[in-house]
Amino acid sequence: MNVxxxxxxxxxxxxxxxxxxQIAEAIYRQRIVDVEEISTLPKGLRQKxxxxxxxxxxxxxxxxxxxxxxxxxxxxxxxLDGLTVExxxxxxxxxxxxxxxxxxxxxxxxxxxxxxKWDRGTICDSSQVGCAVSCQxxxxxxxxxxxxxxxxxIAGQVVAxxxxxxxxxxxxxxxxxxxxxxxxxxxxxxxxxxxxxxVEEVGxxxxxxxxxxxxxxxxxxRFAEEGPEIRPKLAISLNAPNDEVRSxxxxxxxxxxxxxxxxxxxxxxxxxxxxxxxxxVLLGGVTDQPKHAAEVxxxxxxxxxxxxxxxxxxxxxxxxxxATPSNDAVETFRGALRSAGIPAYLRxxxxxxxxxxxxxLKRTMEQMN
Ligand code: SF4
Numbered sequence: 196m197n198v199x200x201x202x203x204x205x206x207x208x209x210x211x212x213x214x215x216x217q218i219a220e221a222i223y224r225q226r227i228v229d230v231e232e233i234s235t236l237p238k239g240l241r242q243k244x245x246x247x248x249x250x251x252x253x254x255x256x257x258x259x260x261x262x263x264x265x266x267x268x269x270x271x272x273x274x275l276d277g278l279t280v281e282x283x284x285x286x287x288x289x290x291x292x293x294x295x296x297x298x299x300x301x302x303x304x305x306x307x308x309x310x311x312k313w314d315r316g317t318i319c320d321s322s323q324v325g326c327a328v329s330c331q332x333x334x335x336x337x338x339x340x341x342x343x344x345x346x347x348x349i350a351g352q353v354v355a356x357x358x359x360x361x362x363x364x365x366x367x368x369x370x371x372x373x374x375x376x377x378x379x380x381x382x383x384x385x386x387x388x389x390x391x392x393x394v395e396e397v398g399x400x401x402x403x404x405x406x407x408x409x410x411x412x413x414x415x416x417r418f419a420e421e422g423p424e425i426r427p428k429l430a431i432s433l434n435a436p437n438d439e440v441r442s443x444x445x446x447x448x449x450x451x452x453x454x455x456x457x458x459x460x461x462x463x464x465x466x467x468x469x470x471x472x473x474x475x476v477l478l479g480g481v482t483d484q485p486k487h488a489a490e491v492x493x494x495x496x497x498x499x500x501x502x503x504x505x506x507x508x509x510x511x512x513x514x515x516x517x518a519t520p521s522n523d524a525v526e527t528f529r530g531a532l533r534s535a536g537i538p539a540y541l542r543x544x545x546x547x548x549x550x551x552x553x554x555x556l557k558r559t560m561e562q563m564n
Contacts, residue, residue: 196347197392204249210240222251223396226358254351256359265313266546268556271321271355273348278341280321280376281556282352284360285545286313292370292405294470294503294538315368318356321556322349322386323377328409330445332434332476334512334550334557335376343382349389354397364398371399373406373427376556380406380414387421394425401427402466407474408432409447410456419462429463430472430505431456435482436490444482457498470538471502476554477525478509479518488528492535503538510544510552 196204202215214236221233228251230244257279258270267284325338353371356362362369371393373379379386386406393399404427408414418429433453435441441448460471473495477483495502508525509517520528525541532539544552 219396260549262546262549266551268549268551271352278324283319283551284356285317317370319372319375321375322379322382326377328378328447333554346385346388350392371404380408380411410451412451412459415459430474433473434476436487471500473504476507477520479520483520483524488531492537495537507542507553510555512555
């Protein structure tokens with residue numbers, strides 16, 4: 196619930212509306228998890244709320260998978276129907292924000308409750324249980340769409356991870372990527388509702404958030420209307436050098452081909468120095484050849500957008516018929532883009548051994564056994 200919804204609950208109980216602000220302050224800023232401990236509310240009101248069944252709806256982390264590289268993958272359970280999604284914590288990030296033009300430098304280290312030091316972290320958040328977009332390289336696609344996550348479930352995953360690592364918003368440097376399970380722009384209202392909560396109430400910066408879309412044009416058009424005080428940065432999951440290959444790898448391209456996606460992106464009013472990110476998963480032998488790099492460079496240049504390319508070497512998953520590109524192919528690809536004047540960065544694969552890396556989230560335990 197946002198402040199205004201909390202205020203409505205208060206007025207329905209005969210309390211002043213501003214008590215909604217007090218509650219928001221307690222549960223989002225101070226991250227209090229028990230109604231009884233909200234000391235700004237009169238004791239009688241706390242007891243009344245508890246006896247009526249009101250509680251702070253934090254999602255539960257039901258399982259944690261820890262990678263040798265420090266990445267943690269969580270199975271997070273909502274409180275509605277017990278369905279789980281996955282959220283990932285990457286201490287030191289994955290370089291995904293490098294070259295965005297908006298991110299600051301590192302600001303010293305912090306020790307979390309597991310005793311590990313980190314200078315900065317990245318949280319990868321899910322927006323749906325499963326996904327309806329059939330990207331051929333992605334394990335989540337195999338689940339199909341089970342349901343949309345609610346505003347509280349999308350924001351709650353993030354708050355659960357902040358709590359787990361003792362992150363102090365404003366002090367610690369934390370990036371947030373909406374790149375977990377699901378297509379955020381096919382659950383637009385709940386996704387943006389969660390962004391609003393995380394920015395306005397929890398205090399995270401939208402300039403440290405990136406949402407990635409497979410290219411849902413109506414969603415991008417709505418996103419273009421959001422103000423800079425709330426709008427995360429935008430990444431387009433490109434993954435192919437042209438429409439022909441993209442339609443094979445990402446069938447959604449048949450509905451909204453590259454040019455239509457780029458046209459919609461042109462409507463987004465970028466902040467000073469902000470860049471659009473094109474995410475590009477390199478599939479061995481399929482999209483990682485030098486001729487593909489030349490095509491991608493031409494495509495990105497023709498968009499006329501201030502842009503950069505994030506390269507991701509495909510992360511293997513059971514039952515997905517692709518090959519990981521060789522290190523040579525990846526370096527050659529990046530070199531070709533850079534020589535063509537396109538800023539290109541390599542995203543470090545994080546948590547591959549625990550199926551936490553890009554395209555590997557599938558609400559799985561069986562694969563870990
Ligand atoms: S890559 Fe993203 S949009 Fe595509 S199927 Fe996977 S979760 Fe869905």
